Amino acid sequence: MKKNALDMSFDELKFYMESVGEKSFRAGQVFKSLHRGLDFSEMTDIPKTLRERLDGEFAAQGVKIIKSLKSVDGTEKFLFALADGNVVESVLMQYKYGATLCVSTQVGCRMNCAFCASGLNGLVRNMSSGEILGEVIAANRYAGGDLADKRKIINIVLMGSGEPLDNYDQTVKFIKTVSCKEGINVSVRNISLSTCGLVPKMYDLARENLAVNLTVSLHSPFDEERKRIMPVAKTYSIREILDACAYYFDKTGRRYIFEYVLISGENDSARHAEALIKLLKGRPCHVNLIRLNEVKERGLKGGTEKDAYRFMGTLNDGGISATLRRKMGEDINGACGQLRRRYLEEQPETGIE
Numbered sequence: 001m002k003k004n005a006l007d008m009s010f011d012e013l014k015f016y017m018e019s020v021g022e023k024s025f026r027a028g029q030v031f032k033s034l035h036r037g038l039d040f041s042e043m044t045d046i047p048k049t050l051r052e053r054l055d056g057e058f059a060a061q062g063v064k065i066i067k068s069l070k071s072v073d074g075t076e077k078f079l080f081a082l083a084d085g086n087v088v089e090s091v092l093m094q095y096k097y098g099a100t101l102c103v104s105t106q107v108g109c110r111m112n113c114a115f116c117a118s119g120l121n122g123l124v125r126n127m128s129s130g131e132i133l134g135e136v137i138a139a140n141r142y143a144g145g146d147l148a149d150k151r152k153i154i155n156i157v158l159m160g161s162g163e164p165l166d167n168y169d170q171t172v173k174f175i176k177t178v179s180c181k182e183g184i185n186v187s188v189r190n191i192s193l194s195t196c197g198l199v200p201k202m203y204d205l206a207r208e209n210l211a212v213n214l215t216v217s218l219h220s221p222f223d224e225e226r227k228r229i230m231p232v233a234k235t236y237s238i239r240e241i242l243d244a245c246a247y248y249f250d251k252t253g254r255r256y257i258f259e260y261v262l263i264s265g266e267n268d269s270a271r272h273a274e275a276l277i278k279l280l281k282g283r284p285c286h287v288n289l290i291r292l293n294e295v296k297e298r299g300l301k302g303g304t305e306k307d308a309y310r311f312m313g314t315l316n317d318g319g320i321s322a323t324l325r326r327k328m329g330e331d332i333n334g335a336c337g338q339l340r341r342r343y344l345e346e347q348p349e350t351g352i353e
């Protein structure tokens with residue numbers, strides 16, 4: 001299989017050009033073209049011999065859009081094929097201030113949270129930095145975007161399938177490459193990384209000095225109940241997670257966010273809201289409430305919109321900054337891992353897994 005050209009950082013591409021006797025400015029040209037989403041045959045600003053050399057050794061774009069679905073609310077979901085035939089998904093959401101792309105970082109996931117579709121079949125494999133980057137570049141080109149001020153993708157959230165900190169090195173390389181000024185150049189301030197709370201890796205991330213927005217999936221203020229919803233809670237306690245968040249804030253000066261999926265009868269009572277207030281009061285954080293997108297295999301139920309607003313009101317009254325995330329893309333299998341799952345169900349004969 002050819003190597004994925006998008007796996008190269010700008011410095012690695014420069015090194016490659018030098019190693020094959022090309023002028024180093026070619027690295028800049030090729031890096032820009034790759035980040036525009038071009039194939040080598042479309043790179044008419046470089047000599048044909050170089051195009052052919054690159055084409056012989058690399059695939060220009062590591063992922064290919066094989067399906068796109070548009071929701072009535074404008075949300076668009078992409079299914080990508082990777083070079084080895086695996087599929088992953090990302091979601092493009094339109095907001096007033098521009099588009100946000102939610103990317104996957106692993107094929108499947110081994111965290112197996114009780115509400116989530118991504119973990120149903122476990123982890124298949126990690127994605128490489130170039131494959132994650134490929135999602136951004138393909139979606140940006142598809143949406144008619146280019147580089148710099150012509151970019152269509154303004155924000156990136158690492159909240160698709162997979163646990164980004166379980167694929168730490170490739171995730172960090174992705175963040176560095178996607179924010180490299182020679183390429184598509186999405187500012188790290190516009191990148192949010194969501195984790196289920198892999199505490200040691202949260203410390204590592206704080207020390208990278210990348211200052212991405214840190215989001216932690218909390219889903220319960222009680223360790224014992226959290227273990228039922230998220231198996232990873234058996235390894236790391238809420239106290240340890242809060243300490244790691246405080247360290248992240250010390251290092252980066254960035255307020256952190258807790259995600260809280262409201263599951264009817266599990267974590268959405270007044271008792272939960274009161275405990276959350278106690279836990280988070282005075283911390284530089286925000287709570288993002290999410291109404292459950294029901295995944296049929298999981299059997300959990302979401303509450304009503306009214307219940308969600310009541311929960312939010314209790315938090316706000318208790319001095320906690322909290323908002324309810326708009327439900328988007330419900331008609332197109334919006335929740336994490338749902339579209340890939342449907343796709344695999346529909347195509348059992350492909351033997352992708």
Ligand code: SAH
Pocket residue numbers: 111115116117158159160161162163164194195196197215216217259260261290291292293294295335336
């Ligand atoms: N592994 C990371 C990132 C992927 S999940 C993490 O755990 O944070 C990102 C978020 O997607 C989770 O916090 C959860 O809030 C949301 N999510 C996953 N499945 C969902 C569902 N069925 N309904 C609503 N939100 C869901």
